[in-house]
Amino acid sequence: MYPEYMLESIKKVDKTRAKRLEIAKKYGKKVYPPMSEEERKEVLSTYHPDYKDDARKAVRIGPNKGEMITNEVVDILESYPRNDPHVFDLNKVDLETDVLVIGAGSAGLAAAIEASNLGSRVTIITKLRLGDSNSMMAQGGIQAADQSDDSPVHHYLDVIGGGHFDNKPDLVEALVMDAPRSIKWLEDLGVMFDKNPDGTMMVKSGGGTSRNRMHSARDYTGAAICRVLRDEVCNRPDKIKYIEYTAATELVLDEHKHVAGAIIFHLENKLYSIIKAKTVILATGGFGRLHIRGFETTNHYGATADGLVMGYRAGANMLFMDSVQYHPTGAVFPEQIVGFLCTEKIRGLGAQPVNNQGELFVYPMEPRDIEASAFIRECEQNRGVTTPSGLKGIWLDTPLIELINGHGTIEKYLPAMLRQYRRFDIDVRKYPMLVYPTLHYQNGGLEIDDNAETKVPGLYVAGEASGGIHGRNRLMGNSQLDIIVFGRRAGKNAALKVSKGITLGKLSLKHVEDYIHEVDKLGIDRKRISPVVLPDYIPDHIKAKQLTANYQGTII
Amino acid sequence: MADKRKLIKVYITGELFEVPEGSTIITAMEYAGFQLKRGVGCREGYCGACATVYREKGDYKLKSGLACQTVVSEGMAIAMIPFVPAEKPVYDLDELSPEISTFIDLFPNVFRCVSCNTCTKSCPQDIEVMDYVQAIIRGDLERAANLSFDCIRCGLCALRCPAEIVQYNNAILARRLYARYLAKKSPELETRIKELEKGKFKKEIDQMKKMPREKLSEKYYKREIKIS
Helix, strand or coil: CCCHHHHHHHHHHHHHHHHHHHHHHHHCCCCCCCCCHHHHHHHHHHHCHHHCCCCEEECCCCCCCCCEEEHHHHHHHCCECCCCHHHCCCCCCCEEEEEEEECCCHHHHHHHHHHHHCCCCEEEECCCCCCCCCHHHCCCCEECCCCCCCCHHHHHHHHHHHCCCCCCHHHHHHHHHHHHHHHHHHHHHCCCCCECCCCCECEECCCCCCECCEECECECHHHHHHHHHHHHHHCCCCCEEEECCEEEEEEEEECCCCEEEEEEEECCCCCEEEEEEEEEEECCCCCHHHCHHHCCECCCCCCCCHHHHHHHHCCCCEECCCCEEEEEEEECCCHHHCCCECCCHHHHCCCEEECCCCCECCCCCCCHHHHHHHHHHHHHCCCCEECCCCCEEEEEECHHHHHHHCCCHHHHHCHHHHHHHHCCCCCCCCCCEEEEEEEEEECCEEECCCCCECCCCCEEECHHHEECCCCCCCCCCHHHHHHHHHHHHHHHHHHHHHHHCCCCCCEECHHHHHHHHHHHHHCCCCCCECCCCCCCCCCHHHHCCCHHHHCCCCCC | CCCCCCEEEEEECCEEEEEECCCEHHHHHHHCCCCCCCCCCCCCCCCCCCEEEEECCCCCCCEEEECCCCECCCCCEEEECCCCCCCCCCCCHHHCCCCHHHHHHHCHHHHHCCCCCHHHHHCCCCCCHHHHHHHHHHCCHHHHHHHCCCCCCCCHHHHHCCCCCCHHHHHHHHHHHHHHHHCCCCHHHHHHHHHHHCCCCHHHHHHHHHCCHHHHHHHHHHCCCECC
16 A cells, blocks of 8 residues: 555545546546647657767667767677677588577567468577567557548657658558458457447557557456467467477578578477578567666566567667657555556556646656657656655656546456555555556667568568567557557458468578677676676575676576 | 565475465565476466465365465475366367257266365355356356356366265366357458448458558547447
8 A cells, every 4th residue: 555645645636536537538548738739849858868969879880880879789789699609510400490589578479470380390499498588578559540530641750750750651561451350250269359239349548549449358358369369379280380498599590591491409408409491480579678768667577689680680670669658657655566558558547647646747648768768858858756675757647537537447357456555554546556657668679671571581580579560669569569450450460471482591690609709809797798697686695695796697 | 686575484395494475476486485386377367277276274174276376474394286177178160069068968967966066165266157157057058157257277176076086077168169159150241241341341451551650640649439
């Protein structure tokens, strides 16, 4: 439960609620004027963490050499590989496959299903369990313009405006045009969406959307999708092989620089294997667990951007890796759930962000980067609430949801949120949540075309590891959509390529050797290695006493 | 900055460690020096990777929960469950019917439920597990699908079930059958897909793809927002 002094601020929120309810009843979501182009620029440049002077530096190596990129990303790119490439005998292959999928979130699972539909032999490797991913954690929804008052044209404009017009148009087109079919594909596989009694989809709005097009499955949307895809993969043991607790550390190319497989190793027994594959799909997710600028994150334990490193070393270029998404509403109280996601659907259902005086200060449905910046502004100008551990936040007035939509709405449509807070004796139907932006999403990634292929022949990327779809800011519900759209495209195109016939040349890790030579020139610490594989949360004073104190990188 | 939190004693797989008060089981283990691989996933209660059995000081009962959501207490004894080797039958959804006979074929032991309610008591999501098992037995797949919806497949129900039922695998089949065969289809969705197949919207999208940034920006900021 909240301490007494926080309850005092909540009293002020309670006091203004009736008036704010009136405004909501009159104006819907427009309880505060949306920002103009100039206002957006102003709030971003002053308060968004990406715009701090020391947020980026030039990467000195690889295909994007010279480009200004988020510091923590530069550090994992300017790192030594986990192994000396000379230790591997590439003539001794442990497993051969047509399509190798690295990562088993929804993008990887969708790719595997589609590739197997077209007759390819598929192998999935994942460093944790099948389905363990950010996909499983997505709460709010998946966008698709299937309503009669909506169209893919509106969807296109929302996506590209939300991304500050930097998005690759071909990818946006693929995203919005494939969206309705993707929903149907999921429903046919057995995903239960929230529906109206007549069978039409129950849709909500999201930040930066001009129509209600957020499809949901309570506030377990990502889980509802991902667990069905996982179940489907498990139903195809003769077509799809999966290997868990196994991380990829390097891509293998052939002598003609066509992708040809990967070096993998088992996290527990440390055995490594060489997989030879005609095509590879990277579906490794984003970088949340790198804790950019020290931010807490909503992300899964495995979100360490391994695919970005492997793909980059193999010659694939990146787009928009100067851009980080902070989700506006991360929990800041209680201590145990700091950084956890409070879904955007909460605002979609009418909850309003208010300051310590209970006052509205921003249009609740701005795109995420704008909304997050406005929250930071409010806190920096001392209109936030400080927690006992010194974190700041603003109130997200959840009790309003029940007043707008009727008693029982939260229990029915936000059961995960209700459960999360109830575990700590806070009933969000009666008390607001204290929130602050939290590290959520890697906006950029490895550049793909609309076939989901990179510039490295045979190497595909799907999901958060890819770049270009969302420009420099992704809107809510478009990630759940992109993992399905581009997961499926990657799977289909990889399988088609295989069916046309691929003859691989001699396997090679020369690209890794060359990369090491480049890293040598930078004079960096030899202990800096990547991919990161898993984050390390052991406190320094304990670590100092461990036998592995001088181990390179995380203890894996 | 030195960590000023009060330390309490806990037993991790039988071994004594001092960890900060207020930690969850996961963060307590990390504080104690464990680099977790199994038994850790989303860390927010969505993935079901961290099923854990524990006993509180002075209590004889073995309790269960999610390690990422359970706060440690003085004297608590903890054991994480790395994996549940439960049976998962293979099926092709296209060939199934949303009927009780499907469960008779694929999950015959679900009918052995003795209504002891142990599954419900062991569920960290507070799902009425026994009720959805009973709904499956009655052939009420809609009820089973809805009651089981928030399942995160941690495996605790199956581990404690005296009738050896794998509740969560039954549940996902019930939900998949319901969504595929029983839920009403959206006529709007079908119409939109047909429109897309006929090439509708392509021309307008192509125009926007070619638009210079300034013009596109103008169109974007002028667009009508119709949300409720």
